[in-house]
Amino acid sequence: MTKILIVDDEPDILEFLQYNLEKEGFDVQTAIDGEEGLIKAHSKIPDIVVLDIMMPRMDGFEVCKVMRKDPKFDNTIITFLTAKDEDFSQIAALDLGGDDFITKPVSPRVFTSRIKALLRRHKSTDSNSLDQIIKIADLLIDKEKVMVKRGDRKIELAKKEFELFCLLVEKPGKVYTREEIFRKVWGTDVIVGNRTIDVHIRKLREKVGSEYIKTIKGIGYKFEF
Amino acid sequence: MTKILIVDDEPDILEFLQYNLEKEGFDVQTAIDGEEGLIKAHSKIPDIVVLDIMMPRMDGFEVCKVMRKDPKFDNTIITFLTAKDEDFSQIAALDLGGDDFITKPVSPRVFTSRIKALLRRHKSTDSNSLDQIIKIADLLIDKEKVMVKRGDRKIELAKKEFELFCLLVEKPGKVYTREEIFRKVWGTDVIVGNRTIDVHIRKLREKVGSEYIKTIKGIGYKFEF
DNA sequence: AAATTTATTAACTCAATGTTAAATCTTGAA
DNA sequence: TTCAAGATTTAACATTGAGTTAATAAATTT
Numbered sequence: 001m002t003k004i005l006i007v008d009d010e011p012d013i014l015e016f017l018q019y020n021l022e023k024e025g026f027d028v029q030t031a032i033d034g035e036e037g038l039i040k041a042h043s044k045i046p047d048i049v050v051l052d053i054m055m056p057r058m059d060g061f062e063v064c065k066v067m068r069k070d071p072k073f074d075n076t077i078i079t080f081l082t083a084k085d086e087d088f089s090q091i092a093a094l095d096l097g098g099d100d101f102i103t104k105p106v107s108p109r110v111f112t113s114r115i116k117a118l119l120r121r122h123k124s125t126d127s128n129s130l131d132q133i134i135k136i137a138d139l140l141i142d143k144e145k146v147m148v149k150r151g152d153r154k155i156e157l158a159k160k161e162f163e164l165f166c167l168l169v170e171k172p173g174k175v176y177t178r179e180e181i182f183r184k185v186w187g188t189d190v191i192v193g194n195r196t197i198d199v200h201i202r203k204l205r206e207k208v209g210s211e212y213i214k215t216i217k218g219i220g221y222k223f224e225f
Numbered sequence: 226m227t228k229i230l231i232v233d234d235e236p237d238i239l240e241f242l243q244y245n246l247e248k249e250g251f252d253v254q255t256a257i258d259g260e261e262g263l264i265k266a267h268s269k270i271p272d273i274v275v276l277d278i279m280m281p282r283m284d285g286f287e288v289c290k291v292m293r294k295d296p297k298f299d300n301t302i303i304t305f306l307t308a309k310d311e312d313f314s315q316i317a318a319l320d321l322g323g324d325d326f327i328t329k330p331v332s333p334r335v336f337t338s339r340i341k342a343l344l345r346r347h348k349s350t351d352s353n354s355l356d357q358i359i360k361i362a363d364l365l366i367d368k369e370k371v372m373v374k375r376g377d378r379k380i381e382l383a384k385k386e387f388e389l390f391c392l393l394v395e396k397p398g399k400v401y402t403r404e405e406i407f408r409k410v411w412g413t414d415v416i417v418g419n420r421t422i423d424v425h426i427r428k429l430r431e432k433v434g435s436e437y438i439k440t441i442k443g444i445g446y447k448f449e450f
Numbered sequence: 451a452a453a454t455t456t457a458t459t460a461a462c463t464c465a466a467t468g469t470t471a472a473a474t475c476t477t478g479a480a
Numbered sequence: 481t482t483c484a485a486g487a488t489t490t491a492a493c494a495t496t497g498a499g500t501t502a503a504t505a506a507a508t509t510t
Contacts, residue, residue, distance in 0.1 A: 158487055173370040193490055198467060200488085216371055217466065217498065218384035383498055418501060423456060425499085435486065442455065 001027045002119060008039035008052035016187060020108035034058025038066060048077040048115060077118050108187045109160060109163050134169060137225035141169055148208065150173060155207050164200050168223035177220040226252045227344060228269060232262035232288065235279040235305065245333035259283025263291060273302040273340060281419055302343050324399040346397035359394060362450035366394055373433060380432050385398035388426050393448035402445040
């Protein structure tokens with residue numbers, strides 16, 4: 001099982017990420033600061049470490065620096081969590097031997113797929129990400145370019161629309177309950193009105209084609225082709 | 226080898242059933258009352274228990290109740306033996322978690338074939354019950370996709386229809402009383418008229434095939450194939 | 451045959467979903 | 481910083497069809 005260590009000083013974020021990763025079948029450890037993070041990393045070598053940069057006592061940079069000197073962690077991927085406006089840190093983070101950075105706030109779907117992508121990339125050392133492109137029916141979904149094509153026609157989807165569409169498309173036929181959609185696209189900590197999904201579904205139908213998205217009354221929605 | 230425990234207070238019947246089942250290659254244990262039955266059931270977990278209802282010390286209902294609370298017997302089928310005129314008991318027996326009932330008097334041929342049918346059905350669901358897909362007869366029930374297929378033909382079921390169908394299909398051969406169906410599909414807090422189930426059953430028969438759903442008049446319904 | 455239980459049919463009801471437009475929040479450029 | 485364009489959410493209202501009921505027919509038991 002893939003072991004993940006998350007280090008962040010905000011308990012809410014820890015819980016949020018832990019919950020979503022465990023649901024995907026990862027073995028998740030958490031730490032509330034850099035020092036605790038290092039101790040836990042030593043007790044069970046993680047495959048991937050998610051480090052918040054801004055932390056008391058010992059920040060993410062420090063933790064990264066220490067880990068990169070230790071051959072124990074040669075095969076451990078290090079990812080940083082950064083707030084959007086700290087983009088200066090991103091460069092420094094990568095210089096220190098980090099493998100990637102993820103900007104907060106992040107939806108659970110994007111987060112887990114980033115983690116999975118990192119693991120995939122690491123394993124296969126394959127530079128291109130062909131598996132980020134889904135072809136189904138007459139549709140082409142390119143996750144990297146955040147783009148959908150139907151036949152030759154480009155379809156512009158907004159971020160939420162795209163995430164929702166990906167969720168449905170990745171398991172064609174599976175019926176997603178509203179609950180499930182909220183959890184996976186919006187996250188457990190966000191509360192939105194109960195017409196929000198309908199509106200997004202409506203836009204998807206309008207843009208992508210209503211024949212692909214089916215309502216199962218009383219249960220939820222599914223992608224079908 | 227398939228283990229059967231028969232509990233009845235009449236030694237003649239015990240001997241009669243034991244003789245016939247052993248001739249068919251079953252591993253048969255017998256008990257003369259409920260208490261002895263429970264002790265023997267614990268010493269060698271049976272695949273199927275045949276319980277007479279009217280017994281001294283501890284009747285069949287009691288034995289069933291105790292066994293259904295014990296996870297040891299999760300995979301044990303419980304069948305009741307009832308006299309023809311005790312049909313009031315049949316409903317109670319099924320509500321307690323029994324799978325089927327056999328009315329006395331019964332010919333050895335009918336008896337062994339009933340036992341075999343129950344075992345066959347139980348096994349065929351048991352092997353697939355870990356994932357969300359049930360295959361039975363020419364039917365495929367995919368819970369994730371909320372979909373039923375018969376052969377290659379997709380069958381669209383509404384939510385309640387699907388739930389009801391799943392209930393019946395998950396324990397083929399088990400007779401569900403209306404009470405039980407209401408409790409498990411509608412829930413204890415909902416009260417609906419007593420023709421509602423009939424209508425749903427009718428729709429299921431229309432969509433899935435009437436040969437699969439059998440009425441046990443005065444008692445309830447079961448799935449059979 | 452009378453009584454009881456289940457089957458069938460069609461009409462009705464309301465909760466779930468669809469639709470629209472306007473309000474609010476985000477983002478990035480000037 | 482401010483502003484504008486676009487993205488997202490909310491709210492109000494319309495629509496729909498699954499689920500239920502009720503009335504009647506058919507089957508089964510007594």
